[in-house]
Amino acid sequence: MTIPRTGARAEPGSFRDPANRVFHLGDDVLRGLDERAAREWRALTATDFFPPLLAAGKVCATEPVDPAPATVGARWAAVLRHERIPFVSHPYEWSFAMLRDAALLHLEILRAALPAAFTLKDGSAYNVQWRGAEPVFIDVGSFTPARDGEPWAGYRQYCQTLLYPLLLGAHLGLDFRPWLRAQVDGIEPDQMRRLFGGARRLLPGVLTHVHLHGAMQRRNARASTADVRSQLRAAGYSRELALATVRGIEKLVRRLEHQPAASHWVDYQRTCAYTADDRAAKERFVAGALADGPRPRLVLDLGANDGRYARLAARHADYVVAVEQDPAVVDGLYRALRAEGQRRILPLVMDLADPSPGGGWRGVERASFADRARADAVLALAVVHHLAIGRNVPLPEVLDWLVGLTAPGARIVVEFVHPEDPMARRLLANKPEGLFPDYRRAEFERLLGARCGITRRLDLPSGTRTLYAAVAGG
Incomplete structure (x- = not known):
């Protein structure tokens, strides 16, 4: 692989160990090692335990870069290249x-x-x-020779x-x-x-x-x-x-085990208001929208629930991040994906009305969700009404947020739940009358069209939900 010669960017979260630093250079993830770290790396690769960990995928794939690119700085005695993790998440x-x-x-x-x-x-x-x-x-740079009488430095x-x-x-x-x-x-x-x-x-x-x-x-x-x-x-x-x-x-x-309290969302696919015809039409629409154009590298499925559409998206994309607020739902999805050996769907717990902010030193040591999410496609299925009605987020801001999660020219598949839909009526029943005068299909479509190029639309057979496929910035 040819290393680009310009544009190396230090990873903000890798400054704590002065012996090594991680850099991004194009699509490459590089690690600079000082003299001592370079010696320890060579000793590590000569052990009997480390190569099997690499081969089993328990440690990220790593190889030396020779010659080391000057773009990462002259202070490093050696440079390693790591595999790129498709989406960085936080604990x-x-x-x-x-x-x-x-x-x-x-x-x-x-x-x-x-x-x-x-x-x-x-x-x-x-x-x-x-x-x-x-x-x-x-963290390959974390390996270091052990000495008798010294406790595990990472225990705390x-x-x-x-x-x-x-x-x-x-x-x-x-x-x-x-x-x-x-x-x-x-x-x-x-x-x-x-x-x-x-x-x-x-x-x-x-x-x-x-x-x-x-x-x-x-x-x-x-x-x-x-x-x-x-x-x-x-x-x-x-x-x-x-x-x-x-x-x-x-x-x-x-x-140690923890069983989260059962919630309405655990069995949502069975208890939701979709008919069989609605569900089949929705799946065809989503599949068609994802297949219409270059294969997405990264898809965000927002409000993923049990992963039904994340699994569908994984047939058409390299990687899918399935975001769901309910910890019990995500835990069940993760256990199912782990049992299947699924390596292309990452389930995460997150409140979409309060997504992960930047954190740590200067607020950038741990990047915010928005800064990590430059998706080629975003699925926002049955989520807009929860944000707009359930959490009082104005429709223009909901759409600005969705577009802000995408790379240029990305596809957005979004579902608008009409005010007369049973779920929307349930949410509106808990709000003062007249609080959402702009929550209408025509206004939603106008706002979406002002931000994106709408390429497809479909009214589901039940008549109270409409699907849109759009291109961001179109």
């Missing part, structure tokens, strides 16, 4: 089962590395991404961004997503300690990883890292003990 957009699988992948990799005298510098949930329903570890990160959120869900039934969205470094032990007092201290994993962990942090608050390592070596802490600790955490994580 606060994952379901419980997704977070648990990400946590288990971390431990599996660490368990393989320790006997070969390697460890992971980090334990962050952000070091995992997804190929559809398959987790993949992306692992607890705060993976284990603690899982404990919240499994033991207390709490939604971990707001916690992770609010704090890029995850949940602090002191925050957890306040939630797990009294008899809750005895719940699996809590005493060791919340209370004892927090006590150790407080006791060593003024000690240097070197002092702590010296104390551990003197106490006989070894790589074998570290490996036993990892196995214990893995056993705990596998036992």
